[in-house]
Amino acid sequence: DAKTTQPNSMESNEEEPVHLPCNHSTISGTDYIHWYRQLPSQGPEYVIHGLTSNVNNRMASLAIAEDRKSSTLILHRATLRDAAVYYCILANFNKFYFGSGTKLNVKP
Amino acid sequence: DSGVTQTPKHLITATGQRVTLRCSPRSGDLSVYWYQQSLDQGLQFLIHYYNGEERAKGNILERFSAQQFPDLHSELNLSSLELGDSALYFCASSARETQYFGPGTRLLVL
Numbered sequence: 332d333a334k335t336t337q338p339n340s341m342e343s344n345e346e347e348p349v350h351l352p353c354n355h356s357t358i359s360g361t362d363y364i365h366w367y368r369q370l371p372s373q374g375p376e377y378v379i380h381g382l383t384s385n386v387n388n389r390m391a392s393l394a395i396a397e398d399r400k401s402s403t404l405i406l407h408r409a410t411l412r413d414a415a416v417y418y419c420i421l422a423n424f425n426k427f428y429f430g431s432g433t434k435l436n437v438k439p
Numbered sequence: 440d441s442g443v444t445q446t447p448k449h450l451i452t453a454t455g456q457r458v459t460l461r462c463s464p465r466s467g468d469l470s471v472y473w474y475q476q477s478l479d480q481g482l483q484f485l486i487h488y489y490n491g492e493e494r495a496k497g498n499i500l501e502r503f504s505a506q507q508f509p510d511l512h513s514e515l516n517l518s519s520l521e522l523g524d525s526a527l528y529f530c531a532s533s534a535r536e537t538q539y540f541g542p543g544t545r546l547l548v549l
């Protein structure tokens with residue numbers, strides 16, 4: 332099974348950008364890179380996904396390395412509501428393999 | 440609100456018992472996924488159904504089974520329950536690549 336590696340925790344100041352890294356050195360050519368986040372007592376929530384090119388949406392940006400062995404989720408202006416566990420996931424044929432995630436703490 | 444509903448929200452039962460967890464996907468979604476989230480194992484993919492057929496299996500124990508019905512709702516059956524089965528069970532539905540998760544069922548086995 333493909334695996335991802337993320338830092339256990341990160342801290343950010345409110346209204347500053349946050350870069351959440353993820354390593355996935357065993358990624359295969361058909362794996363999509365997904366990011367989900369989980370707020371306390373809730374189910375995971377979709378953030379963004381991509382295959383090879385960088386992606387932007389209203390929530391975040393996803394920067395994918397040229398060799399696809401790493402990616403970075405970028406929150407452009409962190410808010411207190413962004414405090415959550417962020418999961419970087421490799422998805423292959425609709426199988427999602429969650430890593431241990433990064434707990435993001437946002438300071439006011 | 441993701442549009443995915445799960446019942447019950449909480450379930451307390453004893454070892455050796457059998458329980459059924461229910462999931463209703465978002466309107467129009469044909470895929471349903473089940474996940475288990477425990478403190479020591481994190482979020483683990485269990486099984487995926489598409490339009491009534493099993494499509495993929497993850498780390499699902501033989502004591503666990505699932506099915507998806509013609510109206511697309513799904514049930515996860517857990518039998519011969521053990522203390523270690525205590526966890527949050529999530530289902531998710533999808534139409535394309537994005538999965539939408541329900542609020543989960545918290546199972547406590549005593």
